[in-house]
Amino acid sequence: MATAAPRRFCRCACFCSQNLYVARYGLHLRFRDEHQLRRDYGPLLRSRGCVTSKDFQQLLEELEKEVGRRRRLGQESAVRKALIASSYHPARPEVYSSLQDAALAPEFMAAAEYSTSPGADLEGLLQRLETVSEEKRIYRVPVFSAKFCQTLLEELEHFEQSDMPKGRPNTMNNHGVLMHELGLDDPLVTPLRERFLLPLMALLYPDYGGGYLDSHRAFVVKYALGQDLELGCHYDNAELTLNVALGKDFTGGALYFGGLFQAPAALKETLEVEHVVGSGILHRGGQLHGARPLCKGERWNLVVWLRASAVRNRLCPMCCQKPELVDDEGFGDGFTREEPTTVDVCVLT
Numbered sequence: 001m002a003t004a005a006p007r008r009f010c011r012c013a014c015f016c017s018q019n020l021y022v023a024r025y026g027l028h029l030r031f032r033d034e035h036q037l038r039r040d041y042g043p044l045l046r047s048r049g050c051v052t053s054k055d056f057q058q059l060l061e062e063l064e065k066e067v068g069r070r071r072r073l074g075q076e077s078a079v080r081k082a083l084i085a086s087s088y089h090p091a092r093p094e095v096y097s098s099l100q101d102a103a104l105a106p107e108f109m110a111a112a113e114y115s116t117s118p119g120a121d122l123e124g125l126l127q128r129l130e131t132v133s134e135e136k137r138i139y140r141v142p143v144f145s146a147k148f149c150q151t152l153l154e155e156l157e158h159f160e161q162s163d164m165p166k167g168r169p170n171t172m173n174n175h176g177v178l179m180h181e182l183g184l185d186d187p188l189v190t191p192l193r194e195r196f197l198l199p200l201m202a203l204l205y206p207d208y209g210g211g212y213l214d215s216h217r218a219f220v221v222k223y224a225l226g227q228d229l230e231l232g233c234h235y236d237n238a239e240l241t242l243n244v245a246l247g248k249d250f251t252g253g254a255l256y257f258g259g260l261f262q263a264p265a266a267l268k269e270t271l272e273v274e275h276v277v278g279s280g281i282l283h284r285g286g287q288l289h290g291a292r293p294l295c296k297g298e299r300w301n302l303v304v305w306l307r308a309s310a311v312r313n314r315l316c317p318m319c320c321q322k323p324e325l326v327d328d329e330g331f332g333d334g335f336t337r338e339e340p341t342t343v344d345v346c347v348l349t
C-alpha cells in the first residue's frame with residue numbers, strides 16, 4: 001500500500017549568498033566569507049570608497065547581518081503564520097472559505113474551461129484573452145468579480161490595520177501582505193493555480209513550464225502617498241507571473257516591461273501597461289519590469305509568482321546555475337529534490 005508523502009520544497013543557496021545590495025557602494029555582491037569578499041571585490045570596493053579597515057569591517061558586519069536575516073526568513077514567516085492562524089479575527093471570513101466560482105470573472109472561467117477542453121489550442125485561447133504584446137507574450141484577462149475585489153480589499157485593509165506581525169512581499173515593498181501568512185494560500189491561491197492558471201499557462205507558455213506549475217509565492221503589494229510609490233525594474237523569481245489589480249481608485253502606477261533579463265539591451269524599448277481593476281496581466285517571470293510612481297489614491301495588486309520545479313530544478317533563475325538545494329518551509333522557492341512522491345508504508349512497519 002502506498003500513500004502520498006507531503007512534498008518538501010527547497011530554496012537555492014544563492015538566496016543567502018548572492019545579490020546582496022550595498023547601496024552606498026552601488027554594488028550587488030556575492031558573499032560567502034571575508035576571504036572570498038577580499039579576493040573577489042577588494043580593488044572594486046576600494047575604488048567605490050571602501051578604503052579603511054574600519055570601512056571593510058562595517059561592510060562585513062552588514063553582509064553577515066543580511067545573510068542571517070535571509071536565513072531566518074522562512075522560519076520567522078512560519079511563526080507569524082501560526083500566530084495569525086491562532087489569534088487574528090478576520091473582518092470578511094468568507095474570503096477564507098474555498099474559492100467560489102462567483103469570485104471569478106466569467107471571462108477567466110471561460111478561458112480556463114476552454115483550455116481544458118479536447119482540441120484546445122493557443123489560437124483558440126488567444127481569442128478569449130487580450131493580447132497586450134504579441135512580441136513580449138504579455139496577456140490580460142478579467143480574473144475576479146468587482147464584488148470579490150472589494151471584499152478581499154476590505155479583508156486586506158483590516159489585516160493591515162491589525163497589530164498582527166507582517167512579513168513583507170520583497171525588499172522593495174514595505175506595505176503589503178504575504179498570502180500564505182494570512183492563510184489565503186490554501187483556500188484561494190492554490191485552487192486558482194491548480195484549476196485555472198495551470199491549463200491557461202500550459203497553452204500560453206508551454207516552453208516556460210506553464211504545464212508543470214506546482215507551487216507559487218503569492219503576495220499583495222500596496223502603494224499609497226506617503227508609503228511606497230513605485231517599484232524598481234526587476235525580474236521575478238518565477239517561471240510565470242499573474243498580477244491582478246484589486247483597486248482602489250488610483251492614477252499612475254502603470255507597469256512597464258522591457259525584454260527578457262538575459263537579453264542584451266533588455267530595457268531599450270519598454271512597454272507601458274495600465275491597470276484595469278479586476279483584470280490580471282500574465283507575463284513571463286524573466287521579463288524585466290517595474291511599476292511607475294503612483295500619482296493619486298491607493299493601489300493594491302495581487303501578485304502570484306508561479307513556479308515549475310521541473311524547470312527550476314535544472315537552472316535557478318536567480319543565480320543562473322544548477323540550484324544548490326536547501327530545505328525550506330512551505331513552498332520554499334519552488335525547488336524540489338525530486339524524491340519519489342510516494343512512500344511504501346509497508347517498509348515503515
Ligand SMILES: O=C(O)CCC(=O)C(=O)O
Nearest residue numbers: 221231236243291301303
Ligand atoms: O507593482 C506591481 O504591481 C508589480 C509588482 C511586481 O512586479 C512584483 O512584486 O514582482
Ligand SMILES: [Fe+2]
Nearest residue numbers: 234235236289
Ligand atoms: Fe515583479
